[in-house]
Amino acid sequence: MVNKIFFAGTGNMGGAILRGLLQAGNDPKSIFFFDPSDKAAAEVSALGCVRVASFAEGVNNADVTFLCVKPQIFKLVSAEWKAAADAIANEKTFISIMAGVTRAALTDVLGAKNQVLRVMPNLPLTVGKGSVGLATDGVTETTLATAEKIFGNIGVTCRVAESLMDAVTGLSGSAPAYVFEFIEALTRGGVKAGLTRDVALKLALGTIEGSVELVKQSGKSPSDLCAMVCSPAGTTIAGINALEEGAFRSTVMKAVVAGTERSKELGK
Template structure:
């Protein structure tokens, strides 16, 4: 696959690195453009792929074009690339909030376009992505996107109306998880553990808990109950979490991020 990225930031780097590490394509088949020299350098250093300061060479070298710029930059980018696209191009956008209808209006109704919401754990092949088809994209295109994203984690196809919710949950979710890991590590330090040990245990605990949910298929509540003995340490800790409003705070974080994604799409 010949893949081009317009935008060479963290998410583009994570995806490109994942595609290469997963054996989906080689670094010589990937090229990225970015107006920021430091972004181009980081992308090139991390992936071994080519970079460019302008977009035309990326478009000409690619069959799959990933628009990996900030939502606020999408209108300008789509205006500059629209005249260079051909029927061979599958256009994938990872910009939060930018709807398929806006993309079709800017790029042309005849374009094969897909809207994707990935997340940064794609870099370690543990991504959680969702996508929706638009324009003239067909089932073969869906299979291509599924293959790309499955190389760097899991991928699900959803209706576009659900992508803002995906953005609030899995798109922004790694940041929530990092904060939880940091807080658990702080608790371990407060209880006397060295920082390195506390952070390692906290991160592995979340990783192990997540694997149990995915691999057993059991409801998280059931798995929680299996750890919680009457009058024991775990129920005492859970009580403190409930008193601190952790559950409500996480729910509100997802909802607020999803609403922000909607706002970005309208701006």
């Protein structure tokens, strides 16, 4: 049973997970955090969470520690983390969201005695609709189940080999930004066609939400559903043709691969 959770870092993603846990009903007094920024810390403290003075204090107080700093900062804090981990008597669980930082690198710092799990969440966890990839290599079933329990109320989880974590980063970790861009593009298209921005945005959001639900419930592939909308010589196939002229699918695929490659670079 996970009783206390510590966040080392409460930036965009760490803060999203933290707020998602609160939204799911977790007691804020059971959530500890360390953030060197007084301004950022004040916002989290206002939620009822407990600020600690150091990484070591947070680790000692918690059952599970979330490592939520930027991957570029990992080397700067690794000595402090190692000292804190070496001082721990009992096994602890660490969950890292740092893109590109391997489990081997984390274990070198945090020690083989502790459970170290890599995950890749995304921003929609804030509203309880996120996606999380869990790297299964080298961790126990108990640790995986613990992570699935933590994330279960704020998103969906998928277990993958660690070798695929960069791909998870390139897809679900980065894709919310691609979706936001798509929503904006649909909205601008509606405005260009004569709709007000408010109406265009409302229609775009409702259409995307309904389309996602249809994919979930219908059991049909996205391609099959697309074909159902495309009447012969109709409006939709004309729009699909315009997308194809702009290499829409190819461009999205390139974006996922670019994010994957950047995740690999961050790990070097």
